Amino acid sequence: MKPTLFLLLLLSHTAFAGTWYVAGTGNDANNGKTRKTAFRSLQKAADLVNPGDVVLISDGVYSNDNTGDGGAVVSVERSGRPDAWITWKAAPGQRPVVHPIGWTGIQIRSSYHVFEGLTVMGNNDAISLDEAKADAKNAKANPYFNTNGICFDGRQNPPNAMPHHVVIRRCVVGKCAGGGITGLKIDYLTIEDCQVFNNAWFMRYAGSGITLLENWAHDDSPGYHIIIRRNLVWNNKTQVPWDRTGKLSDGNGILLDVTDQPTATPGATNPNGDAIVAPAAAPKPEEAKRPEWKGRALIANNVSAYNGGSGIHTFRTKHVDIVNNTTYCNGQVVGYEELFANRSEDVVILNNIIVPKPGGKVTGNNRNTNIRWDYNLYPAAQQVMSGPHDLVADPGFLNAQTDLSKGNFRLAKGSLARDSGCDELPQPTDLVGKKRPQRGARDRGAYEQ
Incomplete structure (x- = not known):
C-alpha cells in the first residue's frame, strides 16, 4: 500500500x-x-x-x-x-455502578484503553465467612466467592499480544470478594486517583487491593511502565486460607509481585515463605517466552491503611520507586511489615511515612539487593533498613480513621514530616493535586501542607 x-x-x-x-x-x-x-x-x-x-x-x-x-x-x-x-x-454528572456476580467486573484483555469515573461494587455484604470457607473446600471454585473488581488479564493471550497501555482513573472498587484491581501479564498500566477498599475478604486465592503479577514487557523503553499514584487503599484483607498453603496470606494494600524470570529452582511465592514453587525440568512453554522485565514502576502519593497484609510491598520484583506514600496500621491479619521489599532488586524507598500497628514492624529486608532507603519517618526506632535522614517521630496526622474516605492523614502544624523530605525523584503534586513543595523543602508522606 x-x-x-x-x-x-x-x-x-x-x-x-x-x-x-x-x-x-x-x-x-x-x-x-x-x-x-x-x-x-x-x-x-x-x-x-x-x-x-x-x-x-x-x-x-x-x-x-x-x-x-x-x-x-x-x-x-x-x-x-x-x-x-x-x-x-x-x-457528566452520572455515577454508574458495575456489580459483578461472576469472576470479574471489568476484564481487559486488550490495549490502549482509559477507564474513568466508574464504580465497581461487589457482593461482600451478602456473603458470610462461613459460606466462603465452606466453598473453599470444594474442588471447583465458585466465582461468587472470588469475584475480582477490575482485572487486566493476559493469561489467555498469545505471547505477542499481552495487554498494555491501560489507565484506570478516578474509579471506586470496593467490597469484591476477590482482588480489587489486579494486573496479570500486563505492561504500561496506570492506576491513579482511585479508592480501593474492602476487597479480597472471601477469595481462596490470596488477593489484595491493588496487585500486579508477572509483568509482561511490551518493550524496553525507558521511563515508568507501571504507575500507581494518588490512591486511597484500605481494609483489603484475606479471611479464607489460601488454597495453596491452607494458611492466611496477602490481603495487601498495594503489591508488585514477581517480575523475575521463571526458573526450575524452587523458591517462595509469598513473604511468609510458606508456599514454594515446585521444582520443574523447565518453565512452562508460555512462561519461557516471558521477556526479561526492564521497565520501572512508580508507587507514589498513596495512603494505604488497615489492610490485612502490608501497606505496600514488592516481592521478587525489580526496578521500583516507592516515594511519598503514607502507610498506617497494616498487617491486621497476617502480620506483614508496613512497607518493604522482599527478594527484590533495585528498589528506591524515599519520603514515606510508615506507621505500623501496635507491635507491628516498619519494614523487612529479606534477600534484597540494591535497596535505596532514606528520608522516611516512622514512630519507633528500627535497624532493619535505615537512612541517615530518617526521622523517628509521631507524624501527627490530623484525623486517622479506618475509613480513609472520611479520615484525614494530612500533617498537623509542627509535624517533623513537614518540609523535611528530599528532592530525589521529585513528585510534582501530592495526593490531592497540591503542588510540591509549598515552601522550601518537600513534605514526607502523601500530603503536602
Missing part, C-alpha cells in the same frame, strides 16, 4: 471515531449512538468499539448472569491504537 493512501485511510478512520452511549434505561436493540438510543449493557459497546471511540456510561447498575470461566460484566477484547485510545467513562 502506498504511504499516501495508508495515511488517508488512517486519517479517515480517526475522523469517524464515535461516541457510544450506555444507560441503565437503555436497550441493546438500540443503536447506541445517542443518549435516547443508549445500549443497556457494557458488553454491547465493548463488541463494537473502535480506536478513538468514547463510551459514555449513565446511571444504572450493570451486572451479568455469566458465572462461567472467564465470565465478566464486560470483557474488553478490542484494542485502541497509540494515536487513538478507547475511553470508557461516566457521563
